[in-house]
Amino acid sequence: MRIFNSLTRKKEEFKPIHAQNVGMYTCGPTVYDFSSIGNFRTYVTSDVLRRTLTLNGYKVKSVMNITDVGHLTGDGDLGEDKLAKAAKREHKTAWDIAKFYGEAFEKDSKKLNILPHDVVARATDHIKEQIQLIRRLEGKGFTYKTSDGIYFDTVKYEKDTGAKYGELSTLDEIKEGSRVEKNPEKKNPRDFALWKFSYKGGRSFDSAQDDAASCRHMEWESPWGFGFPGWHIECSAMSMKYLGETFDVHTGGEDLRQTHHPNEVAQSEGATGKKFVNYWMHVTFLLVDGKRMGKSVGNAYTVSDVEKKGIEPLALRYLYLTAHYRDPLNFTWEALEGAQSALERLRSQVSNFSSQESGGGKGKVKEYRDKFTDALDNDLGTPQALAVVWDVVKSDISSVDKRKLILSFDEVLGLEVSKVPQVSKVPKEVRERVRQREELRKQEKWDEADKVRKEMLEMGYTIKDTDSGPQVKKLRVTSNK
Ligand code: AMP
Numbered sequence: 147m148r149i150f151n152s153l154t155r156k157k158e159e160f161k162p163i164h165a166q167n168v169g170m171y172t173c174g175p176t177v178y179d180f181s182s183i184g185n186f187r188t189y190v191t192s193d194v195l196r197r198t199l200t201l202n203g204y205k206v207k208s209v210m211n212i213t214d215v216g217h218l219t220g221d222g223d224l225g226e227d228k229l230a231k232a233a234k235r236e237h238k239t240a241w242d243i244a245k246f247y248g249e250a251f252e253k254d255s256k257k258l259n260i261l262p263h264d265v266v267a268r269a270t271d272h273i274k275e276q277i278q279l280i281r282r283l284e285g286k287g288f289t290y291k292t293s294d295g296i297y298f299d300t301v302k303y304e305k306d307t308g309a310k311y312g313e314l315s316t317l318d319e320i321k322e323g324s325r326v327e328k329n330p331e332k333k334n335p336r337d338f339a340l341w342k343f344s345y346k347g348g349r350s351f352d353s354a355q356d357d358a359a360s361c362r363h364m365e366w367e368s369p370w371g372f373g374f375p376g377w378h379i380e381c382s383a384m385s386m387k388y389l390g391e392t393f394d395v396h397t398g399g400e401d402l403r404q405t406h407h408p409n410e411v412a413q414s415e416g417a418t419g420k421k422f423v424n425y426w427m428h429v430t431f432l433l434v435d436g437k438r439m440g441k442s443v444g445n446a447y448t449v450s451d452v453e454k455k456g457i458e459p460l461a462l463r464y465l466y467l468t469a470h471y472r473d474p475l476n477f478t479w480e481a482l483e484g485a486q487s488a489l490e491r492l493r494s495q496v497s498n499f500s501s502q503e504s505g506g507g508k509g510k511v512k513e514y515r516d517k518f519t520d521a522l523d524n525d526l527g528t529p530q531a532l533a534v535v536w537d538v539v540k541s542d543i544s545s546v547d548k549r550k551l552i553l554s555f556d557e558v559l560g561l562e563v564s565k566v567p568q569v570s571k572v573p574k575e576v577r578e579r580v581r582q583r584e585e586l587r588k589q590e591k592w593d594e595a596d597k598v599r600k601e602m603l604e605m606g607y608t609i610k611d612t613d614s615g616p617q618v619k620k621l622r623v624t625s626n627k
């Protein structure tokens with residue numbers, strides 16, 4: 147199996163540390179909002195990697211973190227805490243926010259058929275481990291204190307270990323340390339927070355200092371006073387706890403390669419003196435109109451937006467698979483519709499195969515199986531793997547074999563192809579009208595939009611406008627004609 151390693155920028159033969167077992171870690175969500183279908187491109191890729199490793203006979207231990215303690219919105223470890231901000235917005239505590247969106251994430255992951263991870267590690271459950279790791283770094287002299295926290299000293303780290311900070315990054319400014327920063331107390335612009343004080347200057351345990359403005363729902367005692375961990379330290383502490391100080395594969399979205407992952411490497415290797423991760427894999431962003439899909443950009447759709455349009459989440463999984471994970475994928479509703487149709491066609495083929503007579507072409511079964519495996523083993527070539535599925539559908543091998551083959555492929559693809567094909571809950575014609583109506587409403591053509599709504603009613607569907615877009619439902623009682 148070959149995978150593209152972002153560390154060496156080369157496709158490499160995958161050689162695990164242990165012959166049979168592979169350890170992999172995926173940077174999970176910060177649970178202050180619903181994860182977008184952009185985020186899920188990364189998580190589905192990670193799932194396909196895990197299933198491909200299993201196909202290759204490895205026993206995989208998969209670990210994902212949940213960032214449930216808010217890191218800061220601004221650059222330079224300044225700005226507002228994302229969870230605290232959401233708590234204010236929703237009049238809840240940061241703990242409630244983390245719980246609610248954590249559960250939502252789990253539900254969406256299930257809908258996308260992402261296998262449950264062996265370990266789901268919450269940052270707030272691992273404060274002790276994070277403090278221990280910072281202590282180790284402190285012991286080696288790689289930390290310093292400012293008025294707002296304990297920082298990692300990247301220059302001292304490079305000097306003492308001979309390592310180069312930021313090797314993963316493609317930005318020269320990170321490697322050279324010229325990133326523009328607003329935190330004047332840092333010794334070097336690329337240094338980063340390991341621990342942040344809840345109170346400016348730190349608050350000792352016995353002080354009754356109570357500054358409402360800086361009061362947090364989430365803070366812990368530490369050797370440095372009340373505070374909370376910096377964003378990066380959790381991934382080093384938790385991955386090493388569950389996978390060992392050196393492990394096989396670490397994945398995440400392409401943005402993490404610039405700062406978060408270089409920081410993970412520096413902290414981990416700084417503390418242990420060992421190589422942290424052998425293979426780094428980064429997923430290229432899902433785009434909308436050529437721009438990154440992201441909550442901060444304001445163009446993010448969620449899994450429930452997809453469902454509200456009458457499209458099933460697995461159609462999204464199909465769409466992701468149509469592009470290679472290192473190629474950009476531009477999201478459109480039309481493309482998702484296409485994926486839904488293709489998935490329905492595939493399921494209907496598979497269900498027919500079972501009832502058909504067996505035929506010839508036995509020798510080709512192995513050929514197709516090899517082609518499929520080769521596609522995935524070549525740095526997760528999912529578009530090629532899907533093409534093999536359709537080649538099998540059209541081939542002259544027996545229908546029994548076709549069915550068996552495609553079901554076995556589905557162990558990796560995870561599309562539930564054996565699901566009894568249903569005419570999608572909301573027919574395509576209705577979905578098209580939903581889109582049409584939305585477009586008209588955007589252009590403030592209310593009368594025309596209403597006409598489309600009436601057409602939909604005649605087709606037996608109602609539409610309700612909600613905060614997150616239109617919701618389509620089949621009318622319970624359709625009129626007798
Ligand atoms: P976040 O919740 O923003 O920390 O992101 C969670 C994961 O999703 C990270 O691995 C990000 O790199 C990844 N990610 C964020 N936006 C996108 C996108 N548009 N496409 C693919 N992955 C993304």
Ligand code: ZN
Nearest residue numbers: 173174381406
């Ligand atoms: Zn991480």
